[in-house]
Structure formats: structure tokens, C-alpha cells
Amino acid sequence: MEPIFNDYFLVPHKKEYIKNPHAREKKKCILCSIRDRDKDVPSFEVYRGNGFIIVLNLFPYTSGHGLIFPEKHVEKFEELSLEEVIELNRKIRQYMKLLNIVQSPKGYNVGFNEGYDAGGSIRHFHVHVVPRYPRELNFIDVIGKTRVLLEPLEQTLKEMKKYLDVFKEDPFSEK
Numbered sequence: 001m002e003p004i005f006n007d008y009f010l011v012p013h014k015k016e017y018i019k020n021p022h023a024r025e026k027k028k029c030i031l032c033s034i035r036d037r038d039k040d041v042p043s044f045e046v047y048r049g050n051g052f053i054i055v056l057n058l059f060p061y062t063s064g065h066g067l068i069f070p071e072k073h074v075e076k077f078e079e080l081s082l083e084e085v086i087e088l089n090r091k092i093r094q095y096m097k098l099l100n101i102v103q104s105p106k107g108y109n110v111g112f113n114e115g116y117d118a119g120g121s122i123r124h125f126h127v128h129v130v131p132r133y134p135r136e137l138n139f140i141d142v143i144g145k146t147r148v149l150l151e152p153l154e155q156t157l158k159e160m161k162k163y164l165d166v167f168k169e170d171p172f173s174e175k
């Protein structure tokens with residue numbers, strides 16, 4: 001599948017990651033590295049609990065673009081137990097609740113690519129939650145094939161953490 005955009009403006013982490021020989025040479029699964037808190041791998045962790053982790057995508061399609069993945073390394077959706085599938089859906093719903101509060105998107109694309117031939121670049125199973133905003137495509141997106149993000153990842157995470165810290169009844173505390 002052809003990528004929609006050729007380049008991003010606000011991805012300083014990508015450069016760091018590519019330049020860092022440790023991160024590249026280890027060839028360890030990047031999501032397992034994030035799970036293990038590998039200091040060579042940049043991570044913008046929003047949430048961790050009940051067997052799942054939510055991070056901001058390092059190469060986001062839109063602000064708030066999150067990845068939700070099981071702590072255990074599985075490569076196929078069917079490898080998750082029914083209980084885990086339920087928990088995964090709960091996490092998707094909770095993350096969308098959080099985004100609704102912090103980012104106020106007007107729509108979502110939610111889904112996963114399983115297998116290299118389907119466009120999956122990371123083998124470790126993960127679900128993309130992509131919030132969509134009105135008029136998010138502008139002139140440079142269309143003409144320059146360059147994505148312009150509303151804010152850097154640090155800012156998005158800060159906004160989310162601010163909410164999660166202030167309110168005890170955060171979206172992830174539901175039973």
C-alpha cells in the first residue's frame with residue numbers, strides 16, 4: 001500500500017531512533033522493547049495495565065494517534081484469548097473516551113493490519129486508534145504530501161497525563 005504522506009514535520013524521535021545503532025541492531029520487537037522500558041527506544045506511554053499498553057504512535061497520522069497492544073508478544077488476533085479480546089475492546093473504548101476529552105476529535109479510524117502483506121510493519125499485534133479532525137488536510141498535505149501535526153507528541157501526552165492525574169475517575173478506572 002502506498003503511504004498517503006511522504007514526510008512529517010514533527011518527528012524528531014524518528015531521526016533519533018534511526019541514528020541510534022543500539023535501537024536498530026538489537027532487532028528486538030519494538031513493542032516488546034517498549035514493554036520492557038528499553039531506554040534506547042523512545043516511548044510515549046499513555047497507559048499500562050490489565051495486560052495492555054497504550055502509547056502514542058511515534059509516526060502519527062493525526063494528533064493522538066495511539067497504539068494499543070498486549071504486553072505478551074502475539075502476532076495474530078486469534079492468539080488472544082476471549083477475555084483478552086474483551087479487555088482490548090475495553091481499552092479501545094477507554095482510550096477513545098480520553099481522546100474525546102483531551103482532543104475533541106470529530107471521528108475515528110480504528111483497526112489493525114495483521115501480517116506483512118496487509119501492511120503491518122510491526123509483527124507484535126497492535127490496534128491503531130486514529131482520531132480524525134475536521135479540515136485536517138491542508139494545502140501542504142495535499143500538494144507537498146507532508147503531514148502537518150497540530151502539536152508535538154510531548155504536548156499530546158502532557159495533556160493526557162494532566163487529565164489522568166487530576167481526575168481519579170479516569171477512563172481507565174472503570175470496572
Ligand SMILES: [Zn+2]
Pocket residue numbers: 029030031032033072073074124
Ligand atoms: Zn513483541
